[in-house]
Amino acid sequence: RKEVEQDPGPFNVPEGATVAFNCTYSNSASQSFFWYRQDCRKEPKLLMSVYSSGNEDGRFTAQLNRASQYISLLIRDSKLSDSATYLCVAVSSNTGKLIFGQGTTLQVKP
Amino acid sequence: EPEVTQTPSHQVTQMGQEVILRCVPISNHLYFYWYRQILGQKVEFLVSFYNNEISEKSEIFDDQFSVERPDGSNFTLKIRSTKLEDSAMYFCASTEGGLRSPLHFGNGTRLTVT
Numbered sequence: 134r135k136e137v138e139q140d141p142g143p144f145n146v147p148e149g150a151t152v153a154f155n156c157t158y159s160n161s162a163s164q165s166f167f168w169y170r171q172d173c174r175k176e177p178k179l180l181m182s183v184y185s186s187g188n189e190d191g192r193f194t195a196q197l198n199r200a201s202q203y204i205s206l207l208i209r210d211s212k213l214s215d216s217a218t219y220l221c222v223a224v225s226s227n228t229g230k231l232i233f234g235q236g237t238t239l240q241v242k243p
Numbered sequence: 244e245p246e247v248t249q250t251p252s253h254q255v256t257q258m259g260q261e262v263i264l265r266c267v268p269i270s271n272h273l274y275f276y277w278y279r280q281i282l283g284q285k286v287e288f289l290v291s292f293y294n295n296e297i298s299e300k301s302e303i304f305d306d307q308f309s310v311e312r313p314d315g316s317n318f319t320l321k322i323r324s325t326k327l328e329d330s331a332m333y334f335c336a337s338t339e340g341g342l343r344s345p346l347h348f349g350n351g352t353r354l355t356v357t
Contacts, residue, residue, distance in 0.1 A: 165343050176334055176348040177286060184343060220286065229274070230299055231346055235285040 136160060137223050139234035147242055150211045154237045156221030157203045165224040166204050168195055170217045171236065177220055181206070211241045245269045249335050249349035256325055256356055264320045264352045266335030275318045276336040276346060277310065279303070286334070292318065293340075325356045 139156045146152045158166070165184055169177035181188050183204055187196040194207040204223075208215055221234040248267045256262050268275050277289040290300040292310055300308075309321045318337075322329055332353050336346040 167345050171286075174332070174353075176350045177346075178348070179345045182343065182345060229340070230288055230291060231276075232288070233278075233286040 135234075136232045137221055137234035139219075139221050139237045141235055141237060143238040143240050145240045145242060146211055148211055148213060150241075151207065151209045152211055152239060153208075154206045154219055154221075154239075155203055156205070156234055156237075157201075158221075158223040158232075159202070160223065160225065160232075161199075161202060162226045163223040164226045166195075166197060167222040167224075167231070168193075168204075168206050169220040169222055169233075171220055172217050177233075180219070208239075211239075213241050213243060215239060216241045247335055247337055247347050247349035249333075249352050251352060252350070253353045254355070256354070258327055258356055259324050262322050262325055262354065264322075264333050264335075264354070266318045266320070266349055267316050268318055268335065268337030269347055270316070271339065272337035272347070273340045274298075274338045275310075275312070276338075277320045278334045278336060278348075279331040280334065280351075281331045289320075289333075322354075325354075327356050330354055330356045 168180040170180045171177045181195045183195045183197050192209045196205045218236040218238045220236045223232050250265045275292040280286045290304045291298045307323045332351045334351045335349040338344040
């Protein structure tokens, strides 16, 4: 089983739609999680940190379900500029190393 | 806002040649990383570095790879004898440390091995 697993998509949604991505992790000891955004051929950029049950920042909401070992990212009122790949990241509690999922691609269309 | 900087942005080299990829992490950060991303694939961990030594490395990080912090600011990745499959985007990252500290990435070096 992959350490961090995401549905690669692509998710094609119209502007204004609400879209949700899920991510599962295998290491139950992982304590911290992040969502990064990556544009084509660019570096990953931090979108949100997820520590406890969840976090909200404007149109973006991240939730953590430790019992089921998954993290979700909800994007409301999608914008064209939200088109990117969204990377789910788990922090290994043993080493502090960040483990990346393969990413979920979002394409928001007018 | 302070940022991680990487040079060069693009490096083309012939198979078998040595390359050095350079990074300047954020100045007050203590943990440094190299990740790579082959085109169309996931971001993969290569190595982490703390207190002037490697703290962890992946199976990708074999004897052809080495890292160094030659002075107080630079953090380098050397590939001794490049192979075609080393072609990828290489990202340097740094963090203050602690499980809640996210990584800050540089904008990467695209390595093309011909």
